[in-house]
Amino acid sequence: MRSNVISYLKVFWGFKMDFELSNEQQLLKDSVSRLIADNYDLQKRGAIIKSADGYSKTVWKQLADLGLLGLSFSSNYGGFDGGPVEQMIVLEAFGTGLLIEPYLATIVLSGTAIQSAADENKKSELLSAISNGDHLMAFAHSERLSRYQLSQVETRAQLKNGNWILNGEKTTVLHGGIADTIIVTARTKGSDRSTDGISLFLVPAKTKGITVNSYPTIDGMQAADIKLSNVSVPQNALLGECDKGFLIIENIEQHGIAAVAAESVGAMQCVLDMTVDYLKTRTQFGRPIGDFQVLQHRAADMYVAVEEARSIAIYAAMMTTEKDTEKRRHAMATTKAQIGVSCREVGQGGVQLHGGIGITEEYAIGHYFKRLSMIERQFGDVEHHMTTLSMMDSPD
Amino acid sequence: MELAFSSEEIVFRDEIRAFIAEKLPESARKNGGRWPHWSKEDVVTWQRILNEKGWAVPHWPVEYGGTNWTAVQRYIFIEELLRTPTPEPLSFNVNMVGPVICTFGNDEQKKYFLPKLRNLDIWFCQGFSEPGAGSDLASLKTSAVKDGDEYVVNGQKIWTSQAHNADWIFALVRTNPNAAKPQMGISFLLIDMKSEGVTVRGIETIDESRHVNEVFFDNVRVPVSNIVGEENKGWDYAKFLLGNERTGIARVGLSRERLGRAKKLAAKLPSFNGPLADDPQFKRKCATVEMQLKSLEITIMRIIDRQRRRNDSAPDPATSMLKLRGAEIQQTTAELLADVAGPMVAPTGQIRAAYEGDFPAELEETLGIIPHYFNSRAATIYGGSNEIQRNIISKGILGL
Ligand SMILES: Cc1cc2nc3c(=O)[nH]c(=O)nc-3n(C[C@H](O)[C@H](O)[C@H](O)COP(=O)(O)OP(=O)(O)OC[C@H]3O[C@@H](n4cnc5c(N)ncnc54)[C@H](O)[C@@H]3O)c2cc1C
Ligand SMILES: Cc1cc2nc3c(=O)[nH]c(=O)nc-3n(C[C@H](O)[C@H](O)[C@H](O)COP(=O)(O)OP(=O)(O)OC[C@H]3O[C@@H](n4cnc5c(N)ncnc54)[C@H](O)[C@@H]3O)c2cc1C
Numbered sequence: 031m032r033s034n035v036i037s038y039l040k041v042f043w044g045f046k047m048d049f050e051l052s053n054e055q056q057l058l059k060d061s062v063s064r065l066i067a068d069n070y071d072l073q074k075r076g077a078i079i080k081s082a083d084g085y086s087k088t089v090w091k092q093l094a095d096l097g098l099l100g101l102s103f104s105s106n107y108g109g110f111d112g113g114p115v116e117q118m119i120v121l122e123a124f125g126t127g128l129l130i131e132p133y134l135a136t137i138v139l140s141g142t143a144i145q146s147a148a149d150e151n152k153k154s155e156l157l158s159a160i161s162n163g164d165h166l167m168a169f170a171h172s173e174r175l176s177r178y179q180l181s182q183v184e185t186r187a188q189l190k191n192g193n194w195i196l197n198g199e200k201t202t203v204l205h206g207g208i209a210d211t212i213i214v215t216a217r218t219k220g221s222d223r224s225t226d227g228i229s230l231f232l233v234p235a236k237t238k239g240i241t242v243n244s245y246p247t248i249d250g251m252q253a254a255d256i257k258l259s260n261v262s263v264p265q266n267a268l269l270g271e272c273d274k275g276f277l278i279i280e281n282i283e284q285h286g287i288a289a290v291a292a293e294s295v296g297a298m299q300c301v302l303d304m305t306v307d308y309l310k311t312r313t314q315f316g317r318p319i320g321d322f323q324v325l326q327h328r329a330a331d332m333y334v335a336v337e338e339a340r341s342i343a344i345y346a347a348m349m350t351t352e353k354d355t356e357k358r359r360h361a362m363a364t365t366k367a368q369i370g371v372s373c374r375e376v377g378q379g380g381v382q383l384h385g386g387i388g389i390t391e392e393y394a395i396g397h398y399f400k401r402l403s404m405i406e407r408q409f410g411d412v413e414h415h416m417t418t419l420s421m422m423d424s425p426d
Numbered sequence: 427m428e429l430a431f432s433s434e435e436i437v438f439r440d441e442i443r444a445f446i447a448e449k450l451p452e453s454a455r456k457n458g459g460r461w462p463h464w465s466k467e468d469v470v471t472w473q474r475i476l477n478e479k480g481w482a483v484p485h486w487p488v489e490y491g492g493t494n495w496t497a498v499q500r501y502i503f504i505e506e507l508l509r510t511p512t513p514e515p516l517s518f519n520v521n522m523v524g525p526v527i528c529t530f531g532n533d534e535q536k537k538y539f540l541p542k543l544r545n546l547d548i549w550f551c552q553g554f555s556e557p558g559a560g561s562d563l564a565s566l567k568t569s570a571v572k573d574g575d576e577y578v579v580n581g582q583k584i585w586t587s588q589a590h591n592a593d594w595i596f597a598l599v600r601t602n603p604n605a606a607k608p609q610m611g612i613s614f615l616l617i618d619m620k621s622e623g624v625t626v627r628g629i630e631t632i633d634e635s636r637h638v639n640e641v642f643f644d645n646v647r648v649p650v651s652n653i654v655g656e657e658n659k660g661w662d663y664a665k666f667l668l669g670n671e672r673t674g675i676a677r678v679g680l681s682r683e684r685l686g687r688a689k690k691l692a693a694k695l696p697s698f699n700g701p702l703a704d705d706p707q708f709k710r711k712c713a714t715v716e717m718q719l720k721s722l723e724i725t726i727m728r729i730i731d732r733q734r735r736r737n738d739s740a741p742d743p744a745t746s747m748l749k750l751r752g753a754e755i756q757q758t759t760a761e762l763l764a765d766v767a768g769p770m771v772a773p774t775g776q777i778r779a780a781y782e783g784d785f786p787a788e789l790e791e792t793l794g795i796i797p798h799y800f801n802s803r804a805a806t807i808y809g810g811s812n813e814i815q816r817n818i819i820s821k822g823i824l825g826l
Binding site: 244413 | 555560561562565584585629630631632634638694695696697698702705707708764765770771772773774776777779780781782796800801803804806807808811812813816
């Protein structure tokens with residue numbers, strides 16, 4: 031495994047083991063961090079959560095103007111040809127501010143779908159539209175009883191008179207309520223659990239027959255349950271090859287995993303920093319509580335958990351471009367399992383060491399804990415990925 | 427030595443079950459599965475039903491409305507309530523201030539308060555913690571200065587659960603700021619929340635509910651007769667109370683109820699091969715919790731039994747073990763349930779409104795899961811954090 035990682039890193043960072051950021055990458059990190067620091071204190075975030083759309087058009091525009099939305103898309107479609115490291119830098123910074131904008135839904139999940147499956151026309155149309163911030167998208171895949179089984183798709187699509195007719199129900203679609211275009215996965219053949227026979231469709235949100243029930247999620251984001259009743263879209267709404275959508279979906283999830291891994295590192299680092307700070311300032315029994323060794327050790331374990339997550343997030347970033355499907359699968363399952371373990375240890379530890387104040391809405395730590403708790407359950411939890419891994423051969 | 431429930435105990439358990447089945451009001455039954463669950467009215471109504479039957483305070487001395495039940499029967503009773511679940515008899519009344527008044531109160535206090543505590547005519551809250559006095563409770567600053575036949579109380583409490591529903595507060599106050607040890611200058615005072623100068627401010631918690639509050643005292647005048655026991659002996663009563671709180675806080679039945687719900691939900695959800703409920707990993711996790719609960723359950727009964735035979739009011743450091751493990755297992759089961767639900771935990775309660783009256787009933791069941799999990803994180807903080815319980819065990823039992 032070690033030689034493997036090193037070889038990836040070597041390829042990526044110009045044939046040497048180098049974890050330092052380049053000047054451009056450092057610049058990127060600084061500018062995103064500044065944007066977050068200036069625009070995203072807890073109070074402003076709270077106001078955005080309570081606003082009608084649940085995201086800030088102003089912040090979204092700023093992200094577009096800084097070139098962050100199109101960062102990882104090809105310059106052929108108005109992007110900046112950024113690689114996985116750039117993406118990681120941005121998401122880590124988003125994690126420090128607990129950004130609730132529709133970046134994961136629009137850029138990471140939908141963007142990956144389009145990049146990996148759309149034809150040239152759609153790519154240039156949609157990628158530039160989402161890069162400049164004018165167009166929002168959502169990825170509607172999960173269903174009420176699908177849990178983490180990616181191939182569990184009961185929503186149906188049938189070709190009738192040259193149109194696709196979609197019927198079914200999608201649940202907790204991230205930012206589904208504000209999307210202009212929704213990517214819907216549906217079964218075009220086979221049984222409910224078969225990997226063969228799933229297809230993806232580009233569906234304008236305003237299409238007749240779509241009912242969207244949108245609500246805030248526990249981590250301050252937005253999601254929607256989307257009902258499709260005889261939704262009719264033209265034949266060219268099909269995204270990628272008919273029946274062969276499973277690999278695309280898996281690829282979307284893998285990019286999602288790499289993204290939340292990076293985001294969680296930013297969030298966990300904040301939890302650690304806040305906690306260490308609190309240990310130094312909160313006094314009980316006439317001394318800072320950081321004097322108590324049991325708390326020092328728990329903080330030390332949290333530190334280790336953050337560093338493990340950081341390493342695995344780097345690994346994930348590298349492996350998103352791995353061509354061998356099995357290797358990539360293994361890497362992403364490994365990543366998400368480690369991220370889940372770290373999120374739990376750091377999130378719960380942060381709350382515990384803060385005592386009562388840790389469970390209040392007024393104080394930041396609880397908000398980080400909630401986002402980390404959600405990330406644990408996004409794209410598969412620890413048990414899910416550990417089971418996946420136990421059914422695979424280790425590539426090392 | 428006898429570990430299985432005897433046939434009499436089984437009969438007893440069935441009697442309790444039948445009573446609950448017959449008498450638990452529909453609203454309380456329904457709200458048990460929701461979040462936030464019981465309304466104040468649910469709690470009051472149920473406790474009055476129990477009180478009418480003579481079961482509101484089974485562990486109190488018979489002369490004050492208790493029963494002659496054995497430790498095992500008392501345990502069976504509370505576990506049956508928890509696993510149904512029904513609202514619990516208000517802990518502040520029946521497990522905390524009630525036993526303190528029974529043991530240390532004067533006759534007038536007993537006569538006035540005990541019947542009202544049983545019947546929940548008075549709802550008490552617990553005013554111990556302060557912003558600067560959490561784990562280090564003895565450093566509390568809220569002062570009570572004698573002025574004629576009244577105390578004048580000034581200061582602030584925090585994390586006061588249910589203060590917004592409470593009629594009275596039992597507070598630890600400093601009556602002697604110059605005592606040799608801070609513990610020796612504290613008194614146990616009963617304060618009417620309607621007194622002039624008492625202000626309550628709610629604190630929203632991460633489960634987006636209101637459980638806890640800040641309570642401010644600004645020149646609140648309290649009759650001297652509201653002090654329990656002797657002036658400056660409040661710390662002893664508080665330790666007695668905390669010991670009782672720790673026994674009551676383990677809540678094995680609550681964990682069992684959650685485990686049952688986790689299994690039921692897992693039967694509906696897919697894993698790799700068939701339902702999650704059949705997944706060997708999941709079954710193993712459930713078995714682990716069941717093992718832990720069995721050990722805890724028997725440990726609780728051993729400690730209750732020992733206390734009963736010892737029959738004194740000195741605190742038993744072994745109760746720390748019950749609080750420690752009980753809280754951890756509560757967290758494990760809340761976590762297990764949240765893990766089963768997985769991505770279904772995402773929506774906040776506002777999803778009900780999003781559906782505009784069309785809300786699917788089966789979603790109600792998963793809605794309470796994540797607030798429960800968030801809230802369970804407090805279990806290792808309140809009632810003395812787990813770090814503090816470990817300190818007590820290592821000092822008080824192991825002599826370190
Ligand atoms: C297999 C082996 C190989 C070794 N090889 C070498 C070697 O090559 N060169 C060499 O110099 N030494 C060597 N050591 C010695 C080793 O460094 C010591 O055993 C170690 O420093 C612990 O000291 P101790 O055994 O006196 O235990 P103690 O220091 O007495 O510790 C007893 C326990 O108390 C804990 N403890 C002690 N202080 C603290 C503290 N401040 N906070 C919290 N917990 C504490 C310890 O973690 C331990 O659990 C070796 C030991 C072993 C077992
Ligand atoms: C939901 C909830 C309900 C509550 N209800 C009530 C109530 O009704 N009435 C009431 O009076 N109080 C109530 N409390 C308060 C509760 O008892 C305190 O939160 C608790 O005592 C911890 O105090 P603190 O929050 O100030 O944390 P701190 O004491 O500041 O502790 C912070 C961290 O330091 C650790 N720590 C502190 N001292 C030590 C030590 N010596 N060694 C090792 N670690 C240490 C703690 O374990 C914790 O992890 C409630 C709290 C919560 C969260």
